[in-house]
Amino acid sequence: MASLKVPASVPPPYEDAEQLNKAFKGWGTNEGLIISILAHRNAAQRNLIRQVYAEAYGQDLLKDLDKELSSDFEALVSFVATMEKNCIDIEIANIFFSQILFKQRVVLLWTLDLAERDAYLANEATKRFTSSNWVLMEIACTRSSHDLFKARQAYHARYKKSLEEDVAYHTTGDFRKLLVPLVSAFRYEGEEVNTMLAKSEAKILHEKISDKAYSDDEIIRILTTRSKAQLNATLNHYNNSFGNAINKNLKEDADNEFLKLLRATIKCLTYPEKYFEKLLRLAIKKIGTDEWALTRVVTTRAEVDMERIKEEYHRRNSVTLDHDIAGEASGDYERMLLALIGHGDA
Amino acid sequence: MASLKVPASVPPPYEDAEQLNKAFKGWGTNEGLIISILAHRNAAQRNLIRQVYAEAYGQDLLKDLDKELSSDFEALVSFVATMEKNCIDIEIANIFFSQILFKQRVVLLWTLDLAERDAYLANEATKRFTSSNWVLMEIACTRSSHDLFKARQAYHARYKKSLEEDVAYHTTGDFRKLLVPLVSAFRYEGEEVNTMLAKSEAKILHEKISDKAYSDDEIIRILTTRSKAQLNATLNHYNNSFGNAINKNLKEDADNEFLKLLRATIKCLTYPEKYFEKLLRLAIKKIGTDEWALTRVVTTRAEVDMERIKEEYHRRNSVTLDHDIAGEASGDYERMLLALIGHGDA
Structure with missing residues (x-):
């Protein structure tokens, strides 16, 4: 269930666009107004505002937001430049810098279209290896099949490359072996479950895990291609037949980064x-x-x-x-x- | 360029549907009429005929076609059953059987919607291992990214599973390693080429092939994720720098089935x-x-x-x-x- 609260009566998009444009004008920026509008509009409404804004003011709302929200930033930069170099002041300035950055990021991420946002986050993640690759797994495993595909389309449009191309290029070994099929998947989303298959694949998973063959082809195949409903049935069988939840059996080595990612993948897909x-x-x-x-x-x-x-x-x-x-x-x-x-x- | 010939003036779809329905009625089937209509309508027109047919006659055109085209088949079965068991006659009957089967298959495959047809062919291929897996590669590599995705959607709708799920389940080892990312790919289709990348990846391909590491992760990555334009540039660099087309270097062992598939993949992607x-x-x-x-x-x-x-x-x-x-x-x-x-x- 969504937490977003949209007012009972939403102003027409041209009014919202006008208010936003007003907030950008004049001395400083009226962040309170920006938040009071954007934080209470759903994705379709935000897209509409962005569209109407572009038509009315000939500018991408995102670009204007970016510029306005970073104007504080520039003011701060000038201020810091004039300051005497005092360590404590620099520290305080840094906190202010961060606050501006966080505010800017939350408003921009929120205002982006869903597919564009996922493409943006995924692209960021391909560039920062290690733990940030969880973002790739997170996007691949917690979006609907259709939304993941829309993110792949948005990735083409924005980066002139494919998502799986960048993921494969920036990863190696077991991480690549797991992440590339995860981001390329188009899982079936029906509720049908094949019980025989769930039993046989639970057994395969248990055998491979018992042999500590954590990145075995069969583990990867099952986790990256089966529907969430089917996978859930398989993992329930695993728990019933072998006395432990699979993630417990994947905990042998607490420092193994691949095992951590594997456990997180299973959690994202099921809970x-x-x-x-x-x-x-x-x-x-x-x-x-x-x-x-x-x-x-x-x-x-x-x-x-x-x-x-x-x-x-x-x-x-x-x-x-x-x-x-x-x-x-x-x-x-x-x-x-x-x-x-x-x-x-x- | 397409070979299909559509008449300058195409009858409205309801007329085509009516003609087809007439062809199905009465004694025997009028195959000539069926062919003269369907073999001269493009995909959009065939889809429209199918739609209008369903509305007018409450039946799926494909089901009616299937029934009608196999009616000869049933007549032949009765005929063979009454025949004396003479080897030569059985052989002739077999030829007739095959002819009916081929006619039925060409009409049905042609009448299917493009995405449904690819889903159908791919599904057949997942069930018949070995050389028929070339069909999977062929579909993955010769369709546009968007058409491949539509085939994956049609696969969900028809088989209640994902294409990559079936491909992964029915293959193992190197074949799986190549085929799963091929059918899951959503390649970028722009013409942009990164020359530096083409050079460095041509070098990687050459090193791996020289080491006879034909199913190396890097070969698979490059072939399954790069855009066709980029791959083409890479293979041109390969040819220029190493004096041979890549497929020539992949010919060391004529009986190696995986090498054959690899060469065919490269051919499908480039020529x-x-x-x-x-x-x-x-x-x-x-x-x-x-x-x-x-x-x-x-x-x-x-x-x-x-x-x-x-x-x-x-x-x-x-x-x-x-x-x-x-x-x-x-x-x-x-x-x-x-x-x-x-x-x-x-």
Whole structure:
């Protein structure tokens, strides 16, 4: 269930576009107004505003937003340049820099069309190897087959390459072996389950895991091609027949990065809300919050399953996500995040 | 260039549907009429006829065609059953059986929607291993990215599974390693070429081939993810830098089935008309023509590049394809094939 709150009566898109254009004009930028509009419009409405904005003002709304939200940034740069070089001041300036960056990123990611946003996040992830490749897995495993395909189309349009081409190029070995078929998949989405197959493939998975052949062709095949319903049945059989959930058996070596990715893949495919809860928990509890992950999860899930994720978060942490975000973020960044997770009224 | 000939003035679809329905009625079936209509309508027109037919007669045109074209078959079965068991007669009966089967198959394959047809052919291929897997490669490499994706969608709808799921399940080892990414690819289709990349990847290909590491991850990555334009540039660099076309260097072992498939893949990606010419040549010259391949190539290429394939065929065999098909096929089957390759008038 989505957390996004859209007001009962939404102004026509040309009015929203006009308000946004006004917010950009004059001295400084009226971030409060920008957030009050964009954080309460769904994807279709935002696309419409962007379209109407381009027609009325001959500019891409995203470009104008980017420019406006970074104007504080430029002011800060001039300010820092005039400052005496005092370590503490530089540190404070850095915090301000970051705050502007986070605010800018959350507004831009949110305003992007869904497919463009996934293409953008995936492209970023192909460039930063290691743990950021989880973003590729996350996109591949938690989007619908159709949405993943639309992201691949948007990737062509924006980067003049294919997503799988970049993923394959920037990865090697077991990581490539898992990630390329994950991002290339177009899984069947029906609820049909073949019980015989579930049993036989649960057995295959158990054999390979017992042999510690974690990147075996058969494990990769089953995880990357079967429908989520079929995979779920297979993993239930695994649990029933072998006495452990598969992820428990994949925990032998806590430092093995590939095993971690494999466990996360299985979690994304079967319990996405638990995967996202953990991601948020780690992002927030970390020394120096991981705003990159926080922003990504909030912007990509607000229209999908954020209510379930919040429920899971509350259960697991005994405090609400709203409470923790308010404690860790601040200013416009905090305001935007809270609006997207449905805090307060539309 | 397509070989299909559509008359200058095409009757409205309801008239075509009515004519077809008439052809099905009465004693026997009027195959000539069926061919004269269907073999001269393009994909969009055939889809429209099928739609109008369903509305007017409450039946799927394909089902009615199937029933009518196999009615001869049933008559033949009764006839054979009453015959005295004479070896020569059985042989003749077998020839008749085959002729009916071929005629039925060419009409049905042709009438199917493009995406459905590819899904159908691919599904057949997943069930018959070895050389028929070339059909999977052929579909993956000679369709546009968008058409391949539409075939994957049609596969979901018809088989309640994904194409890559079936391909992965029915293959192993090197064949799986090549075929799964081929059928899952959504290649970028722009003409942009990165020359530096072409050079470096030509070098990688040459190193791996020199080491006889034919199924190396890097060879698979390059062949299965790069755009056709980029791949072409890479293979040109290969030829220029190393003095041989890549397929020549992949010919060390003539009996290696995987090497054969690899060469065919490269041919399909860079010179599809040459690949199809050879397929037709072998199908026709074989003792006992390979009607399966002949029918597949004619029905799938008539609206795409059959004119180029015919040109290539003429050049390579010093006779026309029309001539050879007339020599090998007969009856309605021959008539249908010749119509599709543009022989005679619409």
